[in-house]
Amino acid sequence: MKSTSLKAYTIAYLIFLYAPIALLPLFAFNDSRVIAFPLSGFTTAWFGEMWADEQLFKALKNSLIIALCTAVLATTLGVFAARASTRYRFPGKAGILGLIMLPLVLPEMIVSMSILVILLAIGIPLSLFTIILGHVLLCTPFAVAILTSAFQSLDRSLEEAACDLGETPLSTFRLIILPLVMPGIISSLLISFTISIDEFIVAYFLGGNQTVLSVYIFGQFRFPTRVPAIMSLGTVLVGLSIVLLTIAEYFRRRGIARAGGKDTGGFL
Amino acid sequence: MTTPDEKPNMIEFRDVQKYYGDYHALRGINATIRAGEFFSLLGPSGCGKTTLLRTIAGFEDISSGAVLIDGKDMARVPANARPTNMVFQSYAIFPHLSVEENVGFGLRRDPRPKDQRARAVAEALEMVGLQGYGKRAAHALSGGQRQRVALARALILKPKVLLLDEPLSALDKKMREQMQVELIRLQRQVGITFILVTHDQEEALVMSDRIAVMFEGQIAQLADPETLYRRPNSRKVADFIGTMNFLPAKVLSEGPTIEIEAEGLGRISLAPDQVMEATSGEGASIGFRPETLSILFDGQATSDREAMGTVAEVVYYGDMTYYDMKLDGASVPMRLSMRNVPGRPVLDLGARARIGWSPGAAVLFR
Ligand SMILES: Nc1ncnc2c1ncn2[C@@H]1O[C@H](COP(=O)(O)OP(=O)(O)OP(=O)(O)O)[C@@H](O)[C@H]1O
Numbered sequence: 001m002k003s004t005s006l007k008a009y010t011i012a013y014l015i016f017l018y019a020p021i022a023l024l025p026l027f028a029f030n031d032s033r034v035i036a037f038p039l040s041g042f043t044t045a046w047f048g049e050m051w052a053d054e055q056l057f058k059a060l061k062n063s064l065i066i067a068l069c070t071a072v073l074a075t076t077l078g079v080f081a082a083r084a085s086t087r088y089r090f091p092g093k094a095g096i097l098g099l100i101m102l103p104l105v106l107p108e109m110i111v112s113m114s115i116l117v118i119l120l121a122i123g124i125p126l127s128l129f130t131i132i133l134g135h136v137l138l139c140t141p142f143a144v145a146i147l148t149s150a151f152q153s154l155d156r157s158l159e160e161a162a163c164d165l166g167e168t169p170l171s172t173f174r175l176i177i178l179p180l181v182m183p184g185i186i187s188s189l190l191i192s193f194t195i196s197i198d199e200f201i202v203a204y205f206l207g208g209n210q211t212v213l214s215v216y217i218f219g220q221f222r223f224p225t226r227v228p229a230i231m232s233l234g235t236v237l238v239g240l241s242i243v244l245l246t247i248a249e250y251f252r253r254r255g256i257a258r259a260g261g262k263d264t265g266g267f268l
Numbered sequence: 269m270t271t272p273d274e275k276p277n278m279i280e281f282r283d284v285q286k287y288y289g290d291y292h293a294l295r296g297i298n299a300t301i302r303a304g305e306f307f308s309l310l311g312p313s314g315c316g317k318t319t320l321l322r323t324i325a326g327f328e329d330i331s332s333g334a335v336l337i338d339g340k341d342m343a344r345v346p347a348n349a350r351p352t353n354m355v356f357q358s359y360a361i362f363p364h365l366s367v368e369e370n371v372g373f374g375l376r377r378d379p380r381p382k383d384q385r386a387r388a389v390a391e392a393l394e395m396v397g398l399q400g401y402g403k404r405a406a407h408a409l410s411g412g413q414r415q416r417v418a419l420a421r422a423l424i425l426k427p428k429v430l431l432l433d434e435p436l437s438a439l440d441k442k443m444r445e446q447m448q449v450e451l452i453r454l455q456r457q458v459g460i461t462f463i464l465v466t467h468d469q470e471e472a473l474v475m476s477d478r479i480a481v482m483f484e485g486q487i488a489q490l491a492d493p494e495t496l497y498r499r500p501n502s503r504k505v506a507d508f509i510g511t512m513n514f515l516p517a518k519v520l521s522e523g524p525t526i527e528i529e530a531e532g533l534g535r536i537s538l539a540p541d542q543v544m545e546a547t548s549g550e551g552a553s554i555g556f557r558p559e560t561l562s563i564l565f566d567g568q569a570t571s572d573r574e575a576m577g578t579v580a581e582v583v584y585y586g587d588m589t590y591y592d593m594k595l596d597g598a599s600v601p602m603r604l605s606m607r608n609v610p611g612r613p614v615l616d617l618g619a620r621a622r623i624g625w626s627p628g629a630a631v632l633f634r
C-alpha cells in the first residue's frame with residue numbers, strides 16, 4: 001500500500017518535472033506557428049530560422065563569454081575561500097564566511113538594483129563586465145559550498161606527507177591537493193556556468209545595451225511568430241546540457257575511482 | 269641490544285614547551301635520543317606523544333626550548349628541509365598515485381637519472397616485501413600493504429631519523445605482531461634512528477632499545493625496557509607498564525640498606541636502587557610484579573621468603589592461571605601468575621597456600 005502510493009507520487013512528480021521539457025522538441029519539429037495540439041506535421045524549418053538569426057548568435061556569444069568568465073572567477077575565489085576556511089583559523093572567520101554565503105538568500109532583485117545604483121553613482125558604464133561582476137557575486141556562494149566539501153574530505157596528513165618528502169607548500173598544492181579536489185573544481189565550474197547562462201535579473205539590470213541569451217529569449221516571446229524558433233533553440237540547449245552533464249559526471253566518477261573513494265551520488 | 273653509550277646523540281630536546289592556546293601540551297621535555305636507536309614514546313591517549321614527534325618532523329612549532337637533530341638547532345628549518353621522514357598513523361598514501369609513484373615521490377628532486385631512481389624505488393619495494401606491486405593503484409591495497417608502502421616511501425630518502433606515529437594501531441593482532449618483527453629487522457638492516465609513538469606498552473617493550481614514558485606532557489621515566497619493567501620510578505609508571513601489586517609499607521630505618529615493614533610480609537631490607545622517590549601522596553608502598561611471586565605447592569622447596577595466604581580469585585587462561593591471593597595480615601590481595609605445568613593442580617577459591625617471594629624483586633615507592 002505504502003509503496004504503491006509512493007510509486008504513484010514519484011511518477012506524478014517526474015511527469016510534472018519533465019513533461020514541459022519533453023514538449024520542447026515536440027513543438028520545435030511541429031509544422032505550425034501555433035503552439036497547440038494536435039500536431040500538424042514534421043518540419044526542421046524552425047531550426048533554420050533560428051540558425052539565421054544573427055541577434056540570437058550575438059546574445060549567445062555574450063552569454064557564453066559571461067558564463068565562462070563567471071565560472072572561472074567564482075571557482076577561483078571559491079578555491080581560496082574553501083582552502084582558507086578548512087585549513088586556517090583567523091579572527092572573524094565565521095562572520096566572513098557568513099557574508100560570502102549571504103547572496104544565496106538575498107533577493108536577486110535587491111542585489112542587482114543596489115549594484116546598479118553603485119555603478120551609476122561611480123560612473124562605470126554597463127557592459128558585459130558589469131554582468132560578470134553580478135554573476136560572480138551570485139555564483140561564489142555555490143562554488144564555496146561545493147569546494148569546501150571537496151577540501152574538507154582531504155586528509156590533512158596527505159599534505160604533511162608531501163611536505164615531509166621535500167615538497168614546498170606550492171608544489172604540494174599542485175601535486176596533491178589540486179588533483180584530489182579536481183572533481184569539486186569541475187562541479188563548481190559547471191554549476192557556476194549553468195547558473196550564469198540562464199540568469200535573467202542581473203543580466204537584465206546590469207547589461208546596458210548588451211543582450212544576453214535569457215534576456216533575448218524573453219524579448220522574443222512578445223512576437224508569437226517567433227515562438228517555434230525559440231522552441232527549437234530550447235531543444236538544442238537541452239541537448240547540450242545533457243551532453244555537458246554526462247561529460248562532467250564521467251570526470252567526477254573517474255576522479256572518485258582514481259582517489260579510491262566510494263561514490264556517494266555526488267552533486268550531479 | 270646495542271652498546272648505546274658510545275653512540276652520538278641524534279635528537280636532543282632542551283626544555284621543550286608547547287602551548288595550544290591556553291593548553292600546556294608539552295611541559296618541559298628534556299631528553300636525548302641516540303643515533304641508530306629504536307626509541308619509543310609511550311603514554312596514554314592525550315599525553316602529548318604525537319605532539320612531541322611532530323616537533324621533530326617540523327609540523328609543530330614549539331613555544332620555547334629547542335629541538336636539535338644531529339647537533340643542529342631546528343628552530344628555523346622547515347619540515348621539508350629536515351633530515352627526518354614520517355610514517356603517518358593514517359599512512360597518508362597519495363590515493364591518486366600508483367604504489368611506484370607513491371614510493372618514488374620523495375625522489376622528485378633527486379638529480380639522478382630516471383632509471384637509477386626507478387631502481388631505487390624497486391629496491392625500496394623489495395625491502396618491505398612488495399616487489400611486483402609497483403604498478404598497483406594505491407587505493408587497492410590492504411592495510412598491511414599500505415603500511416609497507418608508507419615505510420618504503422619514508423625510507424627511500426635515507427633519512428637520519430624515521431618517525432612512526434602509531435604505525436601498527438590500524439592492523440589486526442596477527443598482522444601487528446608480524447609487522448613488529450619486520451620493523452625491528454628493518455631498523456637493524458638500515459641502521460636509521462627509529463622513533464615510534466605508541467600507547468601499547470607491550471609493543472614498546474618488544475621493539476625498543478629505550479622507552480620514554482609520558483604522562484600529561486612530561487616524560488615520567490626514560491629507560492631501557494628491562495629497567496622500566498623491573499625498576500619503574502613511580503607507581504604510575506609501574507601501573508602503566510604491565511601489572512604491579514602494591515602493599516602498604518612503613519620505612520623503619522635508612523642506612524646502607526633501607527629497612528621497612530610491609531603489610532603481610534613483615535620486615536624487609538632493600539638496596540638503595542630498589543627505592544623510588546615518588547610523590548604519590550599515598551604513603552609508602554612496596555610493589556611486586558605478578559611473576560615474581562609464586563605459590564609453593566606441597567613438597568616444593570622454600571624460596572627466599574614465605575608467607576601464608578588464601579585464594580581470593582582464580583582466573584584460568586590455559587597456559588597460565590592468575591590468582592588473587594590475600595596474604596595473612598594484608599589489607600589488599602596480591603595478583604600472581606603461575607604456569608600450568610603437568611601435575612600442578614589449579615587451586616580452588618578459599619584454598620590456603622604458601623607464597624614464595626624474594627626481597628630482590630621488590631620496589632619501594634615513597
Ligand atoms: N592542534 C591542536 N590544538 C589544540 N590542542 C591540541 C592540538 N593537537 C593536540 N592537542 C592537545 O594536546 C594534547 C596532546 O595531544 P597529542 O595528539 O600529542 O596526544 P597523544 O599522546 O598523541 O594521544 P593519542 O594517543 O590519543 O594520539 C591533547 O590533549 C590534545 O587535545
Ligand SMILES: [Mg+2]
Nearest residue numbers: 317318319465
Ligand atoms: Mg597521537
